[in-house]
Amino acid sequence: MNPPFPGLYMRPNRHSRGTVPAGKPYCVCPDIWPSGTRPIPDYLKTLAEADGHHGYKQESRDDIALHRDNYIYVRAKNGASTTQNKFAKLYYATNGIIQWPSMWQNNVLHTDEGSPQADLGAVPPGAVGVAERPFVWHDVPAPSSGRHYCLIAQIDDSTDSNPFPEVTSPLDLARLVQRDLGWGWRNVRTVKSSTATWQQTVPLDIAQNVDTEHCYNVYVRPVGYEGWSVSFSCSQVDDRGRQIQLPQTRIEKSGEPLGVEAWLAPGFTSMLTVYMYNTKHKRPVSGAHVEVGAALVPRPGAELDAAISAGVIDWDLSRRLSAHGPTRTGTEPSPLAPLGSYTLGS
Numbered sequence: 001m002n003p004p005f006p007g008l009y010m011r012p013n014r015h016s017r018g019t020v021p022a023g024k025p026y027c028v029c030p031d032i033w034p035s036g037t038r039p040i041p042d043y044l045k046t047l048a049e050a051d052g053h054h055g056y057k058q059e060s061r062d063d064i065a066l067h068r069d070n071y072i073y074v075r076a077k078n079g080a081s082t083t084q085n086k087f088a089k090l091y092y093a094t095n096g097i098i099q100w101p102s103m104w105q106n107n108v109l110h111t112d113e114g115s116p117q118a119d120l121g122a123v124p125p126g127a128v129g130v131a132e133r134p135f136v137w138h139d140v141p142a143p144s145s146g147r148h149y150c151l152i153a154q155i156d157d158s159t160d161s162n163p164f165p166e167v168t169s170p171l172d173l174a175r176l177v178q179r180d181l182g183w184g185w186r187n188v189r190t191v192k193s194s195t196a197t198w199q200q201t202v203p204l205d206i207a208q209n210v211d212t213e214h215c216y217n218v219y220v221r222p223v224g225y226e227g228w229s230v231s232f233s234c235s236q237v238d239d240r241g242r243q244i245q246l247p248q249t250r251i252e253k254s255g256e257p258l259g260v261e262a263w264l265a266p267g268f269t270s271m272l273t274v275y276m277y278n279t280k281h282k283r284p285v286s287g288a289h290v291e292v293g294a295a296l297v298p299r300p301g302a303e304l305d306a307a308i309s310a311g312v313i314d315w316d317l318s319r320r321l322s323a324h325g326p327t328r329t330g331t332e333p334s335p336l337a338p339l340g341s342y343t344l345g346s
Contacts, residue, residue, distance in 0.1 A: 008076040008084045008123060008155045010184030012177060014059055018079045021178040029184035030059030032090070032151050033073040037065050037193070037233055039134060040073060041241035047075050048128040056128055062186075064149060065193040069138050069201070069273045071235060072109065074131040074153045074184075078123045087117040088131045089154040094147045095187070099173045101165055104152070109135045112235035112271045120155070136235060136271070139199060142190060153184040194248060196275035197228075202292055202342045204234060204244070206268040213239055213266075215297040217321060217336055219259025220246065220274055224288025226254050229277040232292075236270035238262035244270075248277065254285075257321050261297065261334070274344060284346065293341030297334045304335060312337045 002019035010031040012022045033040075033047065033054070040046065046054040054060075056077070064070050074088040093104035111118050111133035123129035143149055156162045162182040167173050176183055204218065222230055228251050234244035244262045251258075274292055295317065298304040307313050318336045 004079040005181040007078070007080050007182060008086050008120065008129065009079050009181035010074075010076050010153060010155065011181070012185065014057070016181075018077060018181060020181065022181065026177040027150065027185045027187045028059070029153070029186045031075045031077075032153050032184050032186035033060045033075070034062065034064055034151070034186075034188055035060060035071045035073065035134075036063055037068050037070060038243060038245070039071045039235055039237050041237045043073055043134070044130050044132065047073055047130045062188045063191045064137070064140055064188045066140050066142055066190050067195045068140065068193050068275075069136055069199075069233065069235075070140055071112075071134040071136060072151065073134050074118065074120075075128055076120060076123070076155055077128045078125050079181075081125050083125065084123045084129075085121070086123070086129075086155050086157045087119045089117045089156065090135045091152045091154070092137065093150045093152065094143050095150055096147055098150045098152075098185075099167070099170050101152075101167050101173070105164055109137050112136050113269060117156075134235060138201070138273075139196075140190065149188050149190065151186045151188055153186075155182040194275075194277060197278040198346045199273055199275045200344045201271050201273045202344070204268075204270045204272040204294065206264045206266055208267040210266040213263055214299075215261055215263050215334075216339075217259045217261050217295045217297060217334065218244055218272065219257045219293055219295070219317075219321060221255060221257040221291040221293070222251050222276070222288075223255050223291070224285035225251050225276065225290070227251065227280040227282040228284070229279050230258065230275065230290070231277075232272055232274045234262075234270050234272045236268070239265045239268070244272070248275075250279070257291075257317060259321050276346065288345065290344045291341045292344060293338055295336035295338045298337060307335065307337050314338050 012026040049055045090109040097103040118131035120129035231248040298307040
């Protein structure tokens with residue numbers, strides 16, 4: 001019987017049980033999980049479960065959306081007899097250079113917090129660990145004709161126990177994928193999506209010292225872009241498992257806000273990407289910009305009374321967001337206390 005891999009491992013295919021040498025195929029690793037443009041709710045739990053839609057027995061679709069931000073998760077199982085503390089790294093390559101790692105060594109994907117690695121935490125023997133943050137492949141370009149992309153994940157630690165490989169022949173790569181399950185390889189296919197004229201990413205964070213979970217309205221206010229369309233997406237779901245996402249929406253009037261509500265807890269950290277589409281080929285006016293903001297929805301009662309008394313409610317913003325949504329609360333305006341904004345330009 002083949003021996004188990006003595007550490008955190010990624011399966012080259014769903015039939016693998018973590019033994020080495022691994023059997024074919026080697027390029028369909030189910031522990032590299034592309035989720036397209038939508039983040040996975042509660043991924044630290046669901047990707048580690050034995051069953052379920054995202055469970056360990058399952059694998060994701062191979063789709064990567066062109067010209068959009070794509071979220072990719074990495075998990076690994078502990079085949080050792082002791083608890084393992086490791087981190088994951090993720091790379092991309094075209095199929096034409098996959099056998100020469102030195103050619104894609106610098107194609108590093110970062111997490112939604114901008115780190116080149118994501119901790120897997122302390123993983124007990126036999127357990128599945130999930131990288132604590134998703135990796136984000138920003139604005140994915142189309143591969144050259146006749147090529148597709150490969151995603152390659154690496155499990156390593158602070159002692160560099162699984163260093164970047166020295167590969168000088170195709171046989172070296174064959175030995176790597178068969179015997180070092182600290183490396184995972186997943187071929188993916190690109191799918192078309194609406195191409196944004198421009199896009200920019202800003203942080204969406206909630207301070208750790210906020211007292212409790214609150215409802216917020218996350219919104220954009222495009223100025224000078226009448227006739228264009230706008231959308232945004234967030235790298236994390238809210239604390240009730242809902243997407244923080246504005247679908248592509250036509251800008252009917254300059255300065256009108258468009259937003260969605262989200263429940264966010266203290267310490268929430270994510271990145272919000274705004275996409276602008278010149279669908280009617282109209283030039284923006286001079287000084288055109290997009291305001292990206294978040295506003296607190298005060299709780300009815302003492303909190304709302306205090307916000308009104310302090311004069312921090314923006315009634316015009318509240319009315320306009322209710323009228324032009326889509327918001328999550330229906331037709332009644334939610335009193336909003338703006339918390340600050342970013343100004344983006346093309």
